[in-house]
Amino acid sequence: MDKNTLVESMNADKEILETAKSCGHYAMCKIDFLGCGVCASGLEKHYVSFYPQGRMDLYAALAEGEIPVTRKCLEITEGCNLCGKCDYNCYFSSELRPSKVMKALKAHIADYLNNGGGIVDIPHDGLLVEIKKIVGEEWASNDPAILAAYHHDLCPHVEFHQPRYVVLPQSKEEIAALIRLLRVQGVNYVARGNGASSHGLAFSDGAVLDLSRMKTMDFDEKNWSVTVGPGVSAFEVQKAAQQRGYRVNTAEPAANVCANIMTSGLISTYAPSFGIGADNYIDAEFIGKDGEYFRLNELTAPNLFSFQNNLAEPEHLAICVSVTIKLHPRMSDEAGVLVPFDSLAKALDFSKECAARRIGLAIVILGREFISTFLAPTKGLATDVKEIFSLRLGMPYLVLLTGDTHALRSVRDMGHPLINQKLFKTLYLNIPKLKSSGWLDMLEGVSNDQLFSYLKLPQLPDLAEMALGSSSATLTRDIDPELRPFFTKLYAKPELTNLVWINTFRIYSSRYCRANPSVSLVFYLPIDNALIREIQEGFDAIAAKHRVKGEFGFITPLDCGKRCVFEYDFYFNHLDPEEKVRIQEAAREAGALLDDYDQKTGVIRQVRYLVNRGCCRTENLLYTTKG
Ligand SMILES: Cc1cc2nc3c(=O)[nH]c(=O)nc-3n(C[C@H](O)[C@H](O)[C@H](O)COP(=O)(O)OP(=O)(O)OC[C@H]3O[C@@H](n4cnc5c(N)ncnc54)[C@H](O)[C@@H]3O)c2cc1C
Numbered sequence: 001m002d003k004n005t006l007v008e009s010m011n012a013d014k015e016i017l018e019t020a021k022s023c024g025h026y027a028m029c030k031i032d033f034l035g036c037g038v039c040a041s042g043l044e045k046h047y048v049s050f051y052p053q054g055r056m057d058l059y060a061a062l063a064e065g066e067i068p069v070t071r072k073c074l075e076i077t078e079g080c081n082l083c084g085k086c087d088y089n090c091y092f093s094s095e096l097r098p099s100k101v102m103k104a105l106k107a108h109i110a111d112y113l114n115n116g117g118g119i120v121d122i123p124h125d126g127l128l129v130e131i132k133k134i135v136g137e138e139w140a141s142n143d144p145a146i147l148a149a150y151h152h153d154l155c156p157h158v159e160f161h162q163p164r165y166v167v168l169p170q171s172k173e174e175i176a177a178l179i180r181l182l183r184v185q186g187v188n189y190v191a192r193g194n195g196a197s198s199h200g201l202a203f204s205d206g207a208v209l210d211l212s213r214m215k216t217m218d219f220d221e222k223n224w225s226v227t228v229g230p231g232v233s234a235f236e237v238q239k240a241a242q243q244r245g246y247r248v249n250t251a252e253p254a255a256n257v258c259a260n261i262m263t264s265g266l267i268s269t270y271a272p273s274f275g276i277g278a279d280n281y282i283d284a285e286f287i288g289k290d291g292e293y294f295r296l297n298e299l300t301a302p303n304l305f306s307f308q309n310n311l312a313e314p315e316h317l318a319i320c321v322s323v324t325i326k327l328h329p330r331m332s333d334e335a336g337v338l339v340p341f342d343s344l345a346k347a348l349d350f351s352k353e354c355a356a357r358r359i360g361l362a363i364v365i366l367g368r369e370f371i372s373t374f375l376a377p378t379k380g381l382a383t384d385v386k387e388i389f390s391l392r393l394g395m396p397y398l399v400l401l402t403g404d405t406h407a408l409r410s411v412r413d414m415g416h417p418l419i420n421q422k423l424f425k426t427l428y429l430n431i432p433k434l435k436s437s438g439w440l441d442m443l444e445g446v447s448n449d450q451l452f453s454y455l456k457l458p459q460l461p462d463l464a465e466m467a468l469g470s471s472s473a474t475l476t477r478d479i480d481p482e483l484r485p486f487f488t489k490l491y492a493k494p495e496l497t498n499l500v501w502i503n504t505f506r507i508y509s510s511r512y513c514r515a516n517p518s519v520s521l522v523f524y525l526p527i528d529n530a531l532i533r534e535i536q537e538g539f540d541a542i543a544a545k546h547r548v549k550g551e552f553g554f555i556t557p558l559d560c561g562k563r564c565v566f567e568y569d570f571y572f573n574h575l576d577p578e579e580k581v582r583i584q585e586a587a588r589e590a591g592a593l594l595d596d597y598d599q600k601t602g603v604i605r606q607v608r609y610l611v612n613r614g615c616c617r618t619e620n621l622l623y624t625t626k627g
Pocket residue numbers: 026027190191192193194195196197198201202203211230251252254255256257258259260261262263264265266267268316318319320321510512513611612
C-alpha cells in the first residue's frame with residue numbers, strides 16, 4: 001500500500017477524522033481529574049504524542065498526508081492498549097470518544113503494513129545528536145509523528161510551522177544547557193507547559209521544550225508555600241494542597257502553574273481574595289535568554305515585575321523553572337451559593353459590593369453560555385439548560401460566591417434570594433427533567449413582588465428534592481450508553497455537586513469550548529457598568545456583523561472591587577475555512593475596539609499584552625500608566 005491509499009482510507013472514515021480534528025488540545029486527558037487513571041503510555045513516555053491528544057493529532061496528520069509512516073508512528077500506535085480510559089476524561093470535557101480514533105488508527109496502520117506499506121527513516125541530524133547528549137537519547141526527537149502533536153492548536157489567526165525538535169528536559173541545568181546550545185546554533189525555542197493555552201502560543205519553528213517531566217512539588221508548610229516545577233498542573237498541586245488541608249490559587253485544571261502565571265497572570269474566581277500576577281507567588285526562578293539563572297527576589301534580577309501596556313504582544317523573556325506559590329487556609333464551614341440576577345448591571349453591583357466589603361472568598365459572574373456549558377454533561381442538554389435558566393427562570397446571570405458562614409450570612413443579610421448548596425445539587429442532578437417539569441411553573445405561584453422571592457422559602461430545597469429526587473441516573477440519562485454506568489457513579493460522588501469543590505478544582509469549566517472553539521477577549525478594567533455595557537454591546541455588534549456567535553463569558557471582581565477581569569468569547573467552526581476568515585476579522589476588530597477604549601479611558605489592560613509577563617506586579621498591571 002502506498003501513502004496515498006493510506007490517506008484515502010483514513011479520510012473515508014469521516015466521523016473518525018472529524019473526531020480527531022475536534023480535539024481542543026485542552027490536555028484534560030493528561031490529568032487524572034475523574035479518578036479513573038490516565039493513559040499509561042503517556043505517563044511512561046511523556047511526549048504529548050503518546051497521550052490520547054497526540055494520537056488524535058497523529059490520525060489527522062496521517063489522514064491529511066502531512067506526515068509519512070515512521071518508526072515513532074508505529075510505536076505511538078502500538079503504545080495504545082485500547083483501555084478506553086481516555087473516553088471518560090474526554091467525554092466529560094469535550095463529549096468525544098478518543099478510543100474510537102485509536103482503534104481506527106491501529107486498523108489503518110495494520111492494513112497499511114499488511115499491504116506492503118513502507119516505513120520512512122528520518123535522516124541523521126547533527127544538532128539532534130547534540131541535544132540528546134544534554135537530555136538523553138529518549139528525550140528529544142525530530143520524528144514527524146512526534147512533532148505532529150506540537151504543531152498546532154485551534155487558534156484561527158496563527159500560521160503554524162512544524163517544529164524541528166521536541167525536547168523534554170528534566171532539570172533546570174538541562175534547560176540552561178539547551179538554551180545555550182540553541183542560541184549558538186541560531187535555533188528558536190519555546191517553553192511548553194500542557195499546551196492548553198489554545199491561542200497559538202506554545203509553538204516554534206525551532207525547538208519546543210516540553211517541560212512536562214519537571215513535576216517536583218516541595219511543600220514548606222512553616223512558610224505557607226509550595227514550590228512547583230514547570231511540569232506541575234493546577235489540578236495536581238491543588239489536590240496535593242488539599243490533602244494537607246490547604247488551598248492554592250489555581251485556575252484551569254490542566255494548565256501548568258508556571259505557564260499559567262506567565263500567560264495570563266493566573267486569573268481564578270478566587271482573585272477577589274488571592275489576587276493575580278505577582279500576588280500569586282512568593283518567589284520564582286528563571287533562566288534568561290543567555291542561559292543564566294535568576295530569582296525574582298535577587299537584587300540584581302531583571303525586573304519581571306514590570307508591565308508595559310504595549311500595543312505589541314510581548315516576547316518570551318525567560319523560562320520559569322520553578323515558582324513558590326502561596327498556601328491558603330481552608331475553613332471547615334465553607335460553602336457556595338448561586339445568586340441569580342436578571343441583568344448584568346445588578347450582578348455587577350452585587351459583586352462589586354461583596355468585593356469592596358471583602359465578603360466571600362471566590363466571586364464570579366457567570367453568563368448563560370458558561371452556566372449552560374459547565375452544568376450540562378452533553379452539548380444537547382446545554383441548550384436546555386440555557387433555556388431553563390435564561391428564559392424560564394429569568395436568570396441570565398448567576399453570581400457564584402463561596403465563603404464561610406459569616407460571609408454567607410452577610411450575603412443573606414443583603415437580602416438577595418439565592419440558590420443554596422442543597423437546592424443547587426437537586427437542580428443540577430435533575431437538569432434533564434427540568435425542561436418538561438411543571439414544578440418550575442409552580443414557583444411563580446409562591447412568589448411575591450421581589451424577583452426570585454420563592455428562593456427565600458426555607459422549605460424550598462427539601463420540597464425540590466422531594467419533587468425531583470436526587471439520583472445521578474437522571475443527570476446521565478442522555479449520556480452515551482456505554483459510558484453511562486461510569487458517569488452515574490461519578491456524579492453520585494458528593495464533591496461533583498459541591499460548589500466549593502467544583503470551584504476549587506474547576507473541572508467543569510474544561511467544557512467551555514465543547515461545542516466549538518473560541519477566540520477569547522480577556523481584559524482588566526474598572527467595574528464601571530456603563531463602560532462594561534458599551535464594550536459588551538460593541539462585541540455583540542462585531543459578532544453580528546461577522547455572523548459568528550459572541551457571548552459574555554464571566555466577570556470576576558478584583559482588588560476590593562476597584563477593578564475586574566472580563567472575558568467575552570467569539571465561537572467559530574474550525575472545520576469551516578470561510579468561518580475562520582470571519583472569526584479572524586471579528587477578533588481583530590474586537591482587539592482594536594479595546595485598544596480604542598484604552599486610548600480613551602487609560603484603564604483597560606488586555607491579557608494579550610500580558611502574555612509572557614503574567615508574573616508582573618499586580619499594581620503595575622492594573623494601575624500604572626507610565627512604562
Ligand atoms: C478554555 C480555556 C480556559 C481558560 N481559562 C483561564 C482562566 O480562567 N484563567 C487563566 O488564568 N487562564 C485561563 N486560560 C489560559 C490558560 O490556562 C493559560 O494559557 C495557561 O498558561 C495554560 O497552561 P499550559 O500549561 O497549557 O500552557 P501552554 O499553553 O503550554 O503555554 C502557555 C504560554 O506560556 C509559556 N510557557 C509555558 N511554560 C512556561 C514556563 N515554564 N516559563 C515561561 N513561559 C512558559 C508558553 O511558551 C506559552 O507562551 C484558559 C485557556 C483556555 C483554552
